[in-house]
Amino acid sequence: MLMNLVKKEIKELLTPSTVAVIVVITILFGSMGKLIGAAKDEAKKKPSIAVVIRDKGPLADRMRAFLRLKTILVYDGDSREKGFAALKKNDKGVALLIIEPGFEQALREGRPGLVHVEWIMRGAGLMDTISSGILEKTFQDLNKVISAHLLDSARAHGGIISAHVLNPTVKIENTTYKKKRIPALSPNKIAQVLVSQSIAIPVAVMLIIMLGGSMVITSMGLEKENKTLETLLTMPVPRSTIVLGKIMGSAAVGLFMAAFYMVGFKFYINSFEAGTVDLAMLGLDLTIFDYVLVGVSLFSSLLFGLSIAMLLGIMAKDYKSAQVLTYPIMGLAMIPMFLTMYRDFDTVAPAVKAVLFIIPFSHPMMAMRHLTLDNYLLVTLGIGYSLAVTAVLIAVIVKIFKTDKLITGIMRVNRRA
Amino acid sequence: MHLLEVSGLTKSYGKTTAVKSIDFHIPAGEIFGLIGPNGAGKTTTLRVISTLLSQSGGTVTVCGHRVDKEPHEVRKAISYLPEEAGVYKNLRGLEYLEFIAGFHGTRSERAKMVEDGISIAGLGDRIRDKVSTYSKGMTRRLVIARALMTRPSLAILDEPTSGLDVVNAHEVRNIIKRSVSEERAVLLSSHNMLEVDYLCDRIALVASGRIVEAGTPGGLKEKYGCTNIEEIFMRIMETESHADEPGQKRD
Ligand SMILES: Nc1ncnc2c1ncn2[C@@H]1O[C@H](COP(=O)(O)OP(=O)(O)OP(=O)(O)O)[C@@H](O)[C@H]1O
Ligand SMILES: [Mg+2]
Numbered sequence: 057m058l059m060n061l062v063k064k065e066i067k068e069l070l071t072p073s074t075v076a077v078i079v080v081i082t083i084l085f086g087s088m089g090k091l092i093g094a095a096k097d098e099a100k101k102k103p104s105i106a107v108v109i110r111d112k113g114p115l116a117d118r119m120r121a122f123l124r125l126k127t128i129l130v131y132d133g134d135s136r137e138k139g140f141a142a143l144k145k146n147d148k149g150v151a152l153l154i155i156e157p158g159f160e161q162a163l164r165e166g167r168p169g170l171v172h173v174e175w176i177m178r179g180a181g182l183m184d185t186i187s188s189g190i191l192e193k194t195f196q197d198l199n200k201v202i203s204a205h206l207l208d209s210a211r212a213h214g215g216i217i218s219a220h221v222l223n224p225t226v227k228i229e230n231t232t233y234k235k236k237r238i239p240a241l242s243p244n245k246i247a248q249v250l251v252s253q254s255i256a257i258p259v260a261v262m263l264i265i266m267l268g269g270s271m272v273i274t275s276m277g278l279e280k281e282n283k284t285l286e287t288l289l290t291m292p293v294p295r296s297t298i299v300l301g302k303i304m305g306s307a308a309v310g311l312f313m314a315a316f317y318m319v320g321f322k323f324y325i326n327s328f329e330a331g332t333v334d335l336a337m338l339g340l341d342l343t344i345f346d347y348v349l350v351g352v353s354l355f356s357s358l359l360f361g362l363s364i365a366m367l368l369g370i371m372a373k374d375y376k377s378a379q380v381l382t383y384p385i386m387g388l389a390m391i392p393m394f395l396t397m398y399r400d401f402d403t404v405a406p407a408v409k410a411v412l413f414i415i416p417f418s419h420p421m422m423a424m425r426h427l428t429l430d431n432y433l434l435v436t437l438g439i440g441y442s443l444a445v446t447a448v449l450i451a452v453i454v455k456i457f458k459t460d461k462l463i464t465g466i467m468r469v470n471r472r473a
Numbered sequence: 474m475h476l477l478e479v480s481g482l483t484k485s486y487g488k489t490t491a492v493k494s495i496d497f498h499i500p501a502g503e504i505f506g507l508i509g510p511n512g513a514g515k516t517t518t519l520r521v522i523s524t525l526l527s528q529s530g531g532t533v534t535v536c537g538h539r540v541d542k543e544p545h546e547v548r549k550a551i552s553y554l555p556e557e558a559g560v561y562k563n564l565r566g567l568e569y570l571e572f573i574a575g576f577h578g579t580r581s582e583r584a585k586m587v588e589d590g591i592s593i594a595g596l597g598d599r600i601r602d603k604v605s606t607y608s609k610g611m612t613r614r615l616v617i618a619r620a621l622m623t624r625p626s627l628a629i630l631d632e633p634t635s636g637l638d639v640v641n642a643h644e645v646r647n648i649i650k651r652s653v654s655e656e657r658a659v660l661l662s663s664h665n666m667l668e669v670d671y672l673c674d675r676i677a678l679v680a681s682g683r684i685v686e687a688g689t690p691g692g693l694k695e696k697y698g699c700t701n702i703e704e705i706f707m708r709i710m711e712t713e714s715h716a717d718e719p720g721q722k723r724d
Contacts, residue, residue: 063653088719101478280560282559282560282561283555283557283558283714284558284559284561286520286523286525286553286555286558287553287554287555287558287573287616287619289524290523290525290548290551290552290553291523291573292545292548292549292576294545307644376544426551447635458544459527460525460526460527463520463525464486464526
């Protein structure tokens with residue numbers, strides 16, 4: 057008796073469409089790891105830096121030797137400008153380290169040694185700051201080398217050993233992020249400040265699209281299950297109006313839910329984002345116009361998501377099959393979600409860039425980051441692209457609405473073929 | 474001019490041909506009934522006329538508009554009641570009537586439509602309740618009201634009284650009968666032979682996708698020497714089952 061029921065359930069659930077969906081999702085997730093890139097390799101790599109060590113003496117030599125060992129020196133000379141240029145040219149370059157003359161002298165006299173660091177920040181994704189993180193660790197080790205040197209020479213020359221030997225240097229750092237120079241912060245600190253943009257926004261966008269998408273699909277499934285679709289289709293309205301009506305209705309509800317979600321998330325983020333750094337002070341804040349653009353970007357990609365949902369919804373036979381059909385949308389939204397969380401658009405390989413651009417969901421996920429850097433072109437291109445793809449999709453859907461497919465079902469035709 | 478003209482209508486689903494070259498026409502003022510066994514092709518025929526399915530062959534013209542060429546014009550002229558029509562569960566009965574009226578006519582016409590709808594549905598105060606609380610018969614009355622309140626030139630009703638109790642079915646039949654006027658007609662399908670006898674000016678018996686007999690109820694009774702349509706139906710089906718291919722599938 058039980059087996060009889062179980063068999064029936066499995067038969068109902070494992071339709072060709074369900075199986076197809078599962079296969080596609082598996083493939084999507086399988087390929088995603090590759091797209092994000094080998095994070096582990098990167099963590100093991102030596103950071104590329106430029107050094108300008110103008111101080112002369114045994115400590116300078118020791119520091120240089122240490123850095124040779126622990127980093128890849130793309131420049132080692134006397135010119136700050138040339139060093140920075142060399143660093144910029146190398147697309148892996150992380151920072152320029154400058155030690156002015158009198159460094160060792162100051163230390164000997166019990167004053168802190170000044171280490172100037174000019175960081176280059178290439179992206180605000182979780183993985184974009186891995187190399188600067190490694191370099192921070194290297195700088196800590198460099199401090200130990202300096203401490204050791206001071207202790208050695210103190211012992212040899214019988215000098216004084218003061219407490220500052222254990223923490224001998226003071227870092228003076230600036231970060232260049234795209235075209236902006238942000239004083240007194242390292243890339244890691246800036247990334248921490250931007251964490252809400254890196255994580256919250258992709259997650260929020262994905263949720264909005266999933267919510268909206270499942271609403272459209274469910275609505276189509278319910279139209280069939282409740283036998284309301286046939287009546288609707290005989291109403292004297294253009295098919296495009298029916299399609300747009302469904303999409304706009306869900307878009308409105310989706311955005312309404314999104315607004316609530318964003319408010320909640322803002323509180324959540326505020327609660328652990330250290331309030332010490334003000335984005336406006338860094339020149340990383342957004343204007344009202346920027347926010348409107350982000351909204352338009354979100355709306356255009358939501359429209360795309362809803363049209364895809366509509367296309368899938370045509371296949372839905374009832375409420376149950378509608379649930380399964382939301383998975384492809386989720387998969388499609390998760391790709392850019394993870395990619396943009398871990399990487400900036402600028403720092404990924406060209407192939408990944410193409411993938412990101414092609415999936416319209418990426419654009420609202422990246423919009424805020426682009427706009428903090430005044431990159432309006434990518435945002436507007438993204439909006440235009442999403443709207444264009446949506447228009448094509450809607451045309452296709454309207455075409456299908458004019459055929460028998462909605463009534464007879466798509467799967468039935470396949471089964472017969 | 475006939476309100477509906479169907480000639481050589483053929484419809485296949487993949488390999489199954491559900492309707493095989495059907496011809497009939499309905500002039501204004503007439504109620505035309507399709508009868509026939511399960512899977513005969515009645516619903517398929519009605520769906521093609523209602524622009525829901527595309528025909529595989531033949532032509533269908535409603536009020537001078539071909540269903541394949543000008544579906545939008547056809548939709549303005551018809552009102553289709555599907556055989557198991559449902560209603561959006563979260564709407565109230567009244568809201569549903571307003572929703573449907575929203576697709577038709579001008580603002581003042583719509584108000585009149587809804588008024589008519591309420592009286593056809595005859596649900597009393599329950600019209601303000603959610604549809605999900607309705608019984609099967611109440612839902613059926615609501616969708617019949619929805620179909621007739623728009624005063625379509627051609628009402629296409631697939632088994633309009635199925636699921637209704639004797640009293641309700643009787644009332645609905647009278648409503649259908651009254652809805653026909655000089656410029657309006659009704660096409661319906663039914664499994665109730667007394668109903669078609671009472672309601673229809675002409676009937677066609679469909680079997681395996683073909684019209685095997687057609688005429689006025691009186692004319693047919695005379696022709697077969699029977700006192701009711703059911704007897705005629707049985708007689709024809711008996712001869713058909715010897716002649717026709719076996720195994721029609723139900724959907
Ligand atoms: N979507 C479909 N796909 C394939 N075949 C179908 C489909 N719908 C109906 N059919 C087939 O077409 C034939 C006619 O079906 P139809 O629903 O028109 O019959 P009917 O006369 O309305 O029957 P009933 O009295 O049971 O309502 C049947 O053989 C049925 O199996
Ligand atoms: Mg039928």
